[in-house]
Amino acid sequence: MDYQMARRPAGGTLKEKEFTFFWHGKSAEDRSEHGVGFAVRNTLLSMVEPGDKGSERLMTLRLYTSEGPVTLVSAYAPTLTSTAEAKDEFYINISNIVKNIAPKEQVIILGDFNARVGADHDFWPSCLGHFGIGKINDNGQRLLEFCSYNSLCVTNSFQTKPQHRVSWCHPRSKHWHQLDLILIRRSNIKLVQITRTYHSADCDTNHSLVCCKIRLQPKKLHKSKQKGKPRMNTTGMHLPEKVEEFAKSLQKALSVEHQHCSAAEKWNHLRDTIQKTALATFGKKASKNNDWFDAKFSEMSPVIDAKRAALAEYKRSPSEKTLQALRAVRSKVQQTARRCANEYWQQLSDSIQFAAVSGNIRGMYEGIKTALGPTQSKTAPLKTTSGEVITDKGKQMDRWVEHYSELYSRENTVAPSALDAIEPLAIMEELDAEPTIAELCKAIDSLASGKAPGNDGIPPDLIKCCKNTLLQPLHVVLCQCWKEGAVPQDMRDAKIVTLYKNKGERSDYIEGQEQRRGTLRENNEGHMKGSLLTQENSRRRTTSSEEFLDSHRRRSWRPDKD
Template sequence: MCPGLSDDLQQIDNARKTAIIDRELKRLNIDIAALQETRLSESGSLKESNYTFFWRGQEHHERRLYGVGFAVWNTLLSTIEAHSSGTPRVLSLRLTTSSGPTNILSVYTPTLSSATEAKDQFYEELEAKIRLIPKKEHLFLLGDFNARVGADHDSWPRCIGHFGVGKLNENGLLELCSFHDLCLTNTFFPTKPHHRMSWRHPRSYHWHQLDFVATRRSLLNQVLVTRSYHSADCDTDHSLVASKVRLLPRRAHHSKQKPRPRINIARTNKSELQELFAIAIDEALEGCPTDSATERWNHIREAVFQTALDTFGRRERKSTDWFEAGVAKLEPAIAAKRVSLLAHKKDPSTKTLVALCAARSDTQKIARRCANDYWLNLCHNIQLSADLGNMRGMYEGMKKALGPSPVKTAPLKTAEGEIIKDRCKQMKRWAEHYQELYSRETTITSTALENTQSLPPMVELDTPPTNEELSKDVDNLANSKAPGSDNIPPEVIKAAKGSSLLQHLHELLKQCWKEGAVPQDMRDTMIVTLYKNKGERSDCNNYRGILLLSIVGKAFARVALNRLQLLAERVYPEAQCAFRAARSAIDMVFSVRQLQEKCREQRQPL
């Protein structure tokens, strides 16, 4: 299940297995899929077009064996809770439903030829995991158990049904099911014989039932059917086993508000759209309330956002990799390969094998051609951006070349070092960390105040800001910056310079200046945490917090900052070089190095 990502660019797998699995699961209308033999290191997640993948594997320095994971339909993400504390053979997922919590385990059992110690250790881990789940909660075990349970219903009446397949081999699956009152749903439904099989032996060509869906015996009446789908083509020798269950997911409550749609800033440079936006914003801002700064800002914010969204439209999702860019050419070849695979499974002969190999070869050729065209076009765009000095375009192209980044997760730790698994407590830990980081009180001693030189007051700093000051600061706002909770990017504010928006913002700024405070919405910020790629992921100090503020609030802050800079110039000592115009710290370091070199050349003391 390699997603096509690697730390070494020379070892990137262009198969894009997660994209293929994403399309196959969507075609078969699967909501949650348990994955085995993922062979991905550590734990993480990756979001594709329709599904989000979670996995747990060996450590980064160990050989990539085993590995389990889940593929969850994106609309169900708000109803699930994935745990990263599993093992490379057992990973759990908790689903919130109308009938109570449902626990799903993705399981990969050691093969029959594995050592007895490995099998015993696995079943001990699995049994310990099941014991932690309360009996009143639903439980499903999905995965490759590498076990044949046979058809002896009389000996195991609570565990297997009347539609088992084959003979029983040496395994601990039935003992585990009997002890915890679990049943194998594959054996309880009168499906076609080939729909009960999931794996064919490569030499004897005999079909076996190795992949199971197990649940509590009391929940068997909620299972509608369990069968195999041999048409699922994900380059694996196991067939997909799907179970239809009567469950209604329930959206978990989150305090996080639904984000606003993003405005397509690429269209803000078109002059005809700018004219339409200026006319529309003038009409929307008529009758703006003036009772308080908060009411005025709320009206301006909603009018600007809705008008910009109607004029410029929503930002479309860009193609992330070569697979999505060339899916129109790949889809017919993938469909033909799927038909050949199904024909070979029904009739394993030399003729069907040759047809399957030919279909795989054609698909591989088309995939390589699509990938080659995509990489050549992407490299050309990166080189062109570099030649033109467009650093942003160059780095965006490099991000496309690296592909979607897997999100690696780890449970947080408290300040005392205790592990936090509860999501609400983790959010409280983040709030505690940033409150301690950004809300530190600055203590000024009386001695420092006495030694500070008294200066005459600057009365001109108290005068209301002018329209020219605000217009200059709006022009100085950097483009392509992430907005705050209002989701109004700087390009929208600049596109409305020819309208009455700037005048309304100036009136709002003067009202805030008079009231002595800005609206709380401008001061609220969204904090995005980024891992520093060093230290433990469970330590909050190893993350960098990125603050997303309101763009209009930034413009107002620039006006106040420029006023304060005039006061700071009177207080700064001559040696202060950083955070001052025309006095960069880099320039001062360069000057010191030049002095050192000249002193060495002249053999003079520094």
């Protein structure tokens, strides 16, 4: 879906329940009077790729289909009263976009062109069909010249009913015109099934909805991103009956012993068993609804249906009676919407206040997140160390790899004289003993609740609430790692999340993480391993420096990471 006059500042994306919105407008400092964007169904997100550049009048989106890529262009042309310079600039920019598209690729231009193209098929046979409407004006002349030069045609001028060819009514003359047009290459006109206007669709604007049905088969854009594991429902992990059910199911699943397996094989088996058993017992985490409209849908639906019926009746037979009926039902919709919104926000505010007073910090922050709604994911090109802008996504990823490689892979060298200056201490052989269950229990208790899981998909709440059940199998795996002198790679892996610190320009890339800071999200087992190392390191105060370094090398530990 394409929409104009979005009036959203700058550019960004917003993901809702069923659709994801992409938009581009003027900067926040300028007046919000122009804007373009797309609304993409979430099921098609893997098949589209937004354009790197855009303006408040033009924006591109690439759709991958079985017949090849299709470039969609959202356009908002200057009005008839705009200056000639503004009109020339618009058509120069849109012509450059079309020129950069391969001739064999399909292109679809949708938007409010503020132009009347008329019905002169004989003079514009390659651009217009036999079912145009009205007379041509200056903006229409510019648009048809653009279509003729780029082998495009106006799909609105092909076979359809007269009432379905117009989308805007002049406020003074009450004459209907077609200003919202859909352009396509002349060679691909056979793919268009119908282009028509839906006057009954309530879009809260003086323009009616224009839809075009085209025969296209979307093709999924395969990426190297791994499929994420389902999130577990942590709310039931504090219920004793659920914990007991999980314990019985896990003991039954782990009844078969693996005697001659490595630590990695044992951990993989234990991890998969915990995931499968926990999902079967506690279920998946349900998505939360952050919209007041959906929460009050039962009250809003009847008045909205009445408004749509009144709008359809007014467009079918415009008169003073139907106009007054439409105004009355619109007023009722506004009153109902304000009342429902006030009730929703009042209830949400009361729940946040009650959570804060009762000391439920987690519930308070969850309420604040619900109030703030979904975050806007704004994108900006990175810059190299020399200040050059990187727009290619592959090169952007290489730049991130370069940055974090320099940040986390620095080698620390210690002079031999500094090592010799360390006073040698007595060797304590008892420190080579395997970690005890008590130490592992202390490490589990130190895990923070409510944190996001790592690559293993196991939340810390599950390990803490079901500690008595998971203590023994986890201890067996960690003891096996202790004997082998290495831990599975899955425990050592971590996710790097880049956080923008709201300092300076988003596109600036400053070394030393002045504007973007990387946060490591480790697996919970990695946290427990680090806690065990900390406990051992606290007892390692009387060990000689040579034995200390040698012990860390044998167990694949890095002294600077303890």
